[in-house]
Amino acid sequence: MSRITPCLTQLLQAHRRALIPYVMCGFPKPSDTLGILHGLVKGGADIIELGIPFSDPMADGPVIQKAGELALAQGVGLKQVLEVVAAFRKTNTTTPVVLMGYANPLERYDLAHGHGAFVRDAAASGVDGVLVVDYPPEECDEFAQQLKAHQMDLIFLLAPTSTDARMADVARVASGYVYYVSLTGVTGSAALNTESVQHMLPRIRKHVKIPVGVGFGIRDAASARAISEVADAVVIGSRLIQLIEAAPAGQSADVAQSFMHDIRTALDR
Secondary structure, three states: OOOHHHHHHHHHHOOOOEEEEEEEOOOOOHHHHHHHHHHHHHHOOOOEEEEOOOOOOOOOOHHHHHHHHHHHHOOOOHHHHHHHHHHHHOOOOOOOEEEEEOHHHHHHHHHHHOOOHHHHHHHHHOOOEEEEOOOOHHHOHHHHHHHHHOOOEEEOEEOOOOOHHHHHHHHHHOOOOEEEEOOOOOOOOOOOOHHHHHHHHHHHHHHOOOOEEEEOOOOOHHHHHHHHOOOOEEEEOHHHHHHHHHOOOOOHHHHHHHHHHHHHHHHHO
């Protein structure tokens, strides 16, 4: 079992909601990422989603796409992402870390290092879960079993357009939590529709028996609080990256910590 299920179980038993920030590894500088991760935890993050830089991110809007491009330009790839997680684990052995990205970097890693190398090395570095945007559930049975054998979870996206059949497919192989994308479009592209989320989550829970997190469009304490009324976890990405980008040099970790503190306070109010 990964760190994810005990973390979420403990929070839900305490009637609290999980706070899951997303940051791009290597942004704004490779040397900043480790400090940002620790700052997020100090601010109240429960689980961290760490982005794997990729040149063609189909689900990401301009904010996250720019962050990934800058990270790639500075030589950050999957190897460096795993190194950051391993460095984080030297002083934090409890906060779950989920890698979020696309199939291409994972499959290139295996081509370079041998079949199964990604799963092996991710587990060794301290990764708890993987969310691969372009891996459909019907093609993931073997990958899910490989991750499970190394005590990692396979996390999937669901969207407003997801059918009951798709939800059932996801429920069959997903573990840890399911990430519900609250809008159709890319990250950071539209305002959050809380009524739509409230309508959709009961449908999802008919099929999915693990916790459901909601992301895309959550930008502040008020929207996070509104989503926390119906979701098990709140995921924030684009707004956090914007704040990190705007932070004075050397202060990105402090800015991340402060933003998390504001959201955590709102969720626990």
